[in-house]
Amino acid sequence: xxSVTQLGSHVSVSEGALVLLRCNxxxxxxxxxxxxxxxPNQGLQLLLKYTSAATLVKGINGFEAEFKKSETxxxxxxxxxxxxxxxxxxxxxxxxxxxxxxxxxxxxxxxxVHP
Amino acid sequence: xxxxxxxxxxxxxxxxxxxxxxxxxNLGHDTMYWYKQDSxxxxxxxxxxxxxxxxxxxxxxxxxxxxSPDKAHLNLHINSLELGDSAVYFCxxxxxxxxxxxxxxxxxxxxxxx
Numbered sequence: 001x002x003s004v005t006q007l008g009s010h011v012s013v014s015e016g017a018l019v020l021l022r023c024n025x026x027x028x029x030x031x032x033x034x035x036x037x038x039x040p041n042q043g044l045q046l047l048l049k050y051t052s053a054a055t056l057v058k059g060i061n062g063f064e065a066e067f068k069k070s071e072t073x074x075x076x077x078x079x080x081x082x083x084x085x086x087x088x089x090x091x092x093x094x095x096x097x098x099x100x101x102x103x104x105x106x107x108x109x110x111x112x113v114h115p
Numbered sequence: 116x117x118x119x120x121x122x123x124x125x126x127x128x129x130x131x132x133x134x135x136x137x138x139x140x141n142l143g144h145d146t147m148y149w150y151k152q153d154s155x156x157x158x159x160x161x162x163x164x165x166x167x168x169x170x171x172x173x174x175x176x177x178x179x180x181x182x183s184p185d186k187a188h189l190n191l192h193i194n195s196l197e198l199g200d201s202a203v204y205f206c207x208x209x210x211x212x213x214x215x216x217x218x219x220x221x222x223x224x225x226x227x228x229x
Contacts, residue, residue, distance in 0.1 A: 043223050101218075105159075
């Protein structure tokens, strides 16, 4: 069965520092993976997705993620954090449910950015 | 030109009441979803419709009844509300049934049951 584990429910970085949010997945078939961001009191916005075309995926707002099959990981990174990056980040794996797409989400990682 | 919209944004009601949440998408998608986000931010799918047909129905109490009058709308009706129903409910839509299709989320409806 597919599942997603996000290591670290809270991550705090300084403005300008590297952001690394960890995501490990469990899937019996090649996965489709997604990162979403949720700003306070808002819905989820897609940051990027992996669909097997390329292992390094670039997303919006300077974020990127690398798919590593050997490590079953899809960690999210950004070279330099900005105050506006403070939000909740969710990793998700797409699961085939009778031929339809069902997203299984990780528990989320809250990113705090301090001056 | 909101892609996925939900009404209302906030809903405060008492236990035992019946309430509805409406969702509309103008993306031309044919698949829509309801998710529940609990107080710990955990997101779980509840239902999915494809072209007005129910295709995913997770283990949700039958007090929850989704309805899709057309492929652009998916409403959620909740009967006999309980304290544990307090959560944020998100509607989402996607283009078709493929696993590579990302889902677009609405702004959420925060339901508080007192």
